[in-house]
Amino acid sequence: VPPPGDSYGVLPRPCHALVLLNPQSGSGRALDDFQAVVQPMLAEADIATTVFVTERPHHAHEKVRDEDLSQWDTLVVMSGDGLLFEVVNGLMERPDWREAMKKPLCILPGGSGNALAASINYYAGYDHVAKKKLLTNCTFILCKGLYTQMDLVSLSTASGKHFFSFLGFGWGFISDVDIDSEKYRWLGSARFTLGTLQCLAKLRVYQGRLSYLPMATEQGSSPAPRDPHTPVTNGHIPQPAGTEPPGSPPPDSLLVPLGQPVPAHWTVVPEEEFVLVYAIYQSHLGTNLLMAPAARLHDGCIHLFYMKAGISRVTLLKLFLAMSRGTHLDLNCPHLCYVPVRAFRLEPRVAAGIMTVDGEALACEPVQG
Numbered sequence: 001v002p003p004p005g006d007s008y009g010v011l012p013r014p015c016h017a018l019v020l021l022n023p024q025s026g027s028g029r030a031l032d033d034f035q036a037v038v039q040p041m042l043a044e045a046d047i048a049t050t051v052f053v054t055e056r057p058h059h060a061h062e063k064v065r066d067e068d069l070s071q072w073d074t075l076v077v078m079s080g081d082g083l084l085f086e087v088v089n090g091l092m093e094r095p096d097w098r099e100a101m102k103k104p105l106c107i108l109p110g111g112s113g114n115a116l117a118a119s120i121n122y123y124a125g126y127d128h129v130a131k132k133k134l135l136t137n138c139t140f141i142l143c144k145g146l147y148t149q150m151d152l153v154s155l156s157t158a159s160g161k162h163f164f165s166f167l168g169f170g171w172g173f174i175s176d177v178d179i180d181s182e183k184y185r186w187l188g189s190a191r192f193t194l195g196t197l198q199c200l201a202k203l204r205v206y207q208g209r210l211s212y213l214p215m216a217t218e219q220g221s222s223p224a225p226r227d228p229h230t231p232v233t234n235g236h237i238p239q240p241a242g243t244e245p246p247g248s249p250p251p252d253s254l255l256v257p258l259g260q261p262v263p264a265h266w267t268v269v270p271e272e273e274f275v276l277v278y279a280i281y282q283s284h285l286g287t288n289l290l291m292a293p294a295a296r297l298h299d300g301c302i303h304l305f306y307m308k309a310g311i312s313r314v315t316l317l318k319l320f321l322a323m324s325r326g327t328h329l330d331l332n333c334p335h336l337c338y339v340p341v342r343a344f345r346l347e348p349r350v351a352a353g354i355m356t357v358d359g360e361a362l363a364c365e366p367v368q369g
Contacts, residue, residue, distance in 0.1 A: 011073055011104065011145035014046045018072040020060045020087060021053050021110065022079040030110035034078050037132060038108060038139050045143035049076070058086065064100075065090035074104040076142065080111015081167055085358040088152065092164045095247035104147040108138050109287075113178070113359050115167050119282035122290070123297055130287045149298045151281055154250065155357055158258050158366040162249070167358040168285065169369060171346060172206045172276035173199055173307070173316075175356040196320055203275065203316070205309040208348035210269040210277055211262040213254060215301055215340040254343040258366050262345055272349070273309035275316070275335075279344055279369065280305070283326075290326030294340075302369065304341045311335035344369060 023031045031053065042049060050072070054060050064075065064087050077084045084107055091100045109117035117138050121129065126137050155163045170178070176199045256263060278291070279302050285291040292303035307316075315333060322328040329338060345368035355362040 008146045008148050009104065011047075011147065013145070014048060015073045015145065016071060017042070017047055017049050017074045017076045017106075017142075018069070019049050019051045019076045019078055020063065020083060021051055021077075022060075022083045023053055025079040025083065025111040027112070030078055033110060033132070033135060034108075037135055038078070041136075041139045041143055045145075047143065054079075054083070061086040061090040063090070065093045069100060069103055072103070074106055074142075074147075076106040076108060078108040078110040080109075080113045081107075081115050081359045082111065082113075084116060084166065085163075085360055088164050088166055092152075092249065097247070097249070105150075106138075106142045106147075108142070109134050114287050115284045115289075115359070116282060118284035118287045119295070120297070122283050128290075134287065151298055151300060153279075153281055153302060153369045154252050155367060155369040156252070156255075156258065157362070159363075161362075163357050165281075165357050165369070167282055168278060168280035169367065170276065170278045170356045171208075171348070171364070172274055172278075172353055173203070174276050174278050174285070175354045175361075176204070178354075178356050178359055196317075200313050200317060203313055204353070206274050206277075206348065206353050207272055207350065208274065208277075208346060209272055210274070210306060210344070210346050211266050212269075212304055212339065212341040212344040213263075213266050215342055255345075255368055258345070258368055266343075266345075267339075269306065269337075271308045275307040275309055275311055277304075277306045277346055279303070279341075285323075288324045289320075291323060291328075293326040300342070302341045302344060304339050304344055306337050308335045308337070 019034070021030055021034060034051070039049065052060070052063060060077075060083055069075070075087060077087055084105070087105065091097060091103075094100045107116045107120065114134065117134055120141065121134055121137050124137070124141060129137060150166065153165045153169070155165050155169060177196050262268065278285070280292050281295065281302055282297075283290060283292050283295040291305065295301070295303050311333070315335070319328045319331060319333060319336060322331055328336065345366070347366040348364050351364040353364050355364050355367065
């Protein structure tokens with residue numbers, strides 16, 4: 001049952017889909033799985049496909065940034081989350097990004113990290129599944145042809161990089177696991193289990209300042225109830241049309257420049273030593289990690305988690321095991337904090353550790369979103 005107030009669109013029939021597929025993703029089975037599992041279902045549903053197989057990093061980014069997309073009714077990404085990150089950012093670089101971003105996007109899990117696919121499976125009310133079953137469920141959602149809005153988060157870094165992120169931003173333990181385990185890609189999602197155990201063995205502490213704008217405060221007043229028909233881009237309601245030149249990216253109305261102190265109505269976390277910081281906007285961090293059970297596709301909210309230094313390895317492992325069922329917050333661990341926010345800023349004290357956006361590595365530097 002769709003949540004109240006959410007408007008859904010329906011794909012036309014017959015439907016033309018551009019499928020962007022990374023043959024290298026996950027354990028390298030995406031193309032076989034597409035032909036064996038996906039294509040027969042789509043044929044039944046009257047969805048014709050053009051398959052674009054990526055040959056190098058940024059190939060999909062360039063394709064959707066430069067191509068005339070009018071011949072397709074939907075863009076389908078069959079890969080891990082990394083390829084969707086390329087597609088979203090390629091679309092946002094187009095001069096006509098406002099129009100391009102209305103094109104429905106579909107994710108079919110074909111990687112080792114399939115967090116968005118697992119999240120959508122969860123929002124659709126399906127049982128927790130993985131691998132082929134998750135692929136079948138996501139293909140079925142595409143066959144049904146219903147689509148709705150999804151929040152994006154605008155992230156900017158001190159060196160001037162700017163990304164649009166659909167999944168999450170991380171620093172510390174979780175990002176280390178994500179990147180350190182790249183060498184075990186052939187294991188599929190088991191790479192994250194192995195990576196977790198390795199990072200537990202050499203548990204590190206990261207120093208920095210974390211600040212955020214809590215969900216409830218809006219310059220000291222409570223936010224007006226959201227009109228479900230107002231499109232929300234990167235966590236805020238766009239300015240009235242005509243206030244910026246056409247084609248310019250959406251303004252970050254909640255943020256001040258990174259060189260300036262955060263606004264007075266923001267909260268600054270008193271602790272400055274962390275094991276991890278993770279700002280997630282979807283429910284799942286991976287197929288088996290239900291990190292933010294309260295998250296929805298279009299809730300205008302960043303679910304901010306941080307873990308303070310001093311936690312034991314045993315407790316950390318317990319939290320990760322509980323996270324497979326989404327019960328980690330029930331453990332009431334004093335080191336794990338969760339707060340729903342509208343914006344955040346992280347300023348590392350030194351450039352130590354890897355940062356990730358949607359699972360892709362970033363150099364460690366101040367960042368806000």
